Amino acid sequence: MSVILEARNLVRDYHIPGGLIKKAKTVHALKGVSFSVEQGKTLAIVGESGCGKSTLGRILTLIDPATSGELLIEGKKIDISKGDMTPEMRRKVQIVFQNPYGSLNPRQKIGDILMEPLVINTDTPADERRDRAMTMLKKVGLTELHFNRYPHMFSGGQRQRIAIARALMLNPKLLVLDEPVSALDLSVQAQVLNLLADLQDELKLTYVFISHDLSVVRYIADDVMVMYFGEAVEYGSRDEVFADPKHSYTKTLFAATPRADVESIKARLAKKKQAA
Numbered sequence: 001m002s003v004i005l006e007a008r009n010l011v012r013d014y015h016i017p018g019g020l021i022k023k024a025k026t027v028h029a030l031k032g033v034s035f036s037v038e039q040g041k042t043l044a045i046v047g048e049s050g051c052g053k054s055t056l057g058r059i060l061t062l063i064d065p066a067t068s069g070e071l072l073i074e075g076k077k078i079d080i081s082k083g084d085m086t087p088e089m090r091r092k093v094q095i096v097f098q099n100p101y102g103s104l105n106p107r108q109k110i111g112d113i114l115m116e117p118l119v120i121n122t123d124t125p126a127d128e129r130r131d132r133a134m135t136m137l138k139k140v141g142l143t144e145l146h147f148n149r150y151p152h153m154f155s156g157g158q159r160q161r162i163a164i165a166r167a168l169m170l171n172p173k174l175l176v177l178d179e180p181v182s183a184l185d186l187s188v189q190a191q192v193l194n195l196l197a198d199l200q201d202e203l204k205l206t207y208v209f210i211s212h213d214l215s216v217v218r219y220i221a222d223d224v225m226v227m228y229f230g231e232a233v234e235y236g237s238r239d240e241v242f243a244d245p246k247h248s249y250t251k252t253l254f255a256a257t258p259r260a261d262v263e264s265i266k267a268r269l270a271k272k273k274q275a276a
């Protein structure tokens with residue numbers, strides 16, 4: 001299977017200027033992180049708050065620059081020194097954020113939100129833009145009736161479906177999902193995770209799934225990278241990492257995580273598949 005994404009020794013330092021009382025300092029948010037993800041697979045990046053997960057997500061989507069290191073998408077080296085998303089990269093990589101309330105423009109109708117990436121990045125004719133937005137709405141479990149509604153008319157789970165639909169409008173190969181279900185109730189989390197799994201199968205998508213929640217990671221991931229203070233302290237297949245965590249931080253993290261909820265998510269999914 002082909003490698004879609006490869007990160008080599010990614011480093012990100014934040015320089016915080018000093019003031020009258022405080023000295024200038026440097027935060028080493030990423031201290032040389034390397035990994036690769038194959039097409040159609042999910043790499044989960046897990047770790048507690050402040051370990052550098054979101055910094056990594058912003059570098060992968062070129063929202064933020066890296067201090068050093070290399071990033072290859074489909075074997076092609078990407079300039080990560082500027083944090084500048086080119087139209088070509090936008091077609092390949094998209095991000096979905098945690099907060100479905102904040103990530104959608106409240107003044108735009110859903111149809112316009114979905115068509116906007118096509119307007120900005122392509123010369124797709126208006127009729128086709130509309131058709132593609134309608135098709136995408138259905139793909140994420142919404143209906144044509146939702147096309148002319150505004151974000152405030154939707155529940156949190158539905159808004160996250162809209163954010164996922166928008167991210168898919170340019171047919172990207174890679175989605176960076178930064179805590180995509182953390183703001184949702186447990187039952188809604190399961191629905192959105194199932195949707196992501198179905199979309200991955202159908203569209204052969206590759207995911208980098210950022211989460212602090214091990215039960216979610218256990219459900220969705222093929223591979224897992226555990227981060228601690230800017231370093232990858234554990235990296236391997238999900239089953240290896242869960243069965244035999246090596247690093248003391250991972251052991252502590254796992255010990256503190258309830259596992260019952262993931263079993264219920266799996267059972268629900270199995271039931272749904274059987275019924276279908």
Ligand SMILES: Nc1ncnc2c1ncn2[C@@H]1O[C@H](COP(=O)(O)OP(=O)(O)OP(=O)(O)O)[C@@H](O)[C@H]1O
Pocket residue numbers: 014015016027028029047048049050051052053054055056212
């Ligand atoms: N723009 C910034 N300027 C200075 N320091 C930053 C900046 N962004 C992140 N940091 C620091 O870099 C480190 C990693 O932060 P990051 O947000 O990537 O962690 P995280 O694991 O995603 O945490 P959370 O889950 O709370 O978002 C933290 O120490 C944070 O304070």
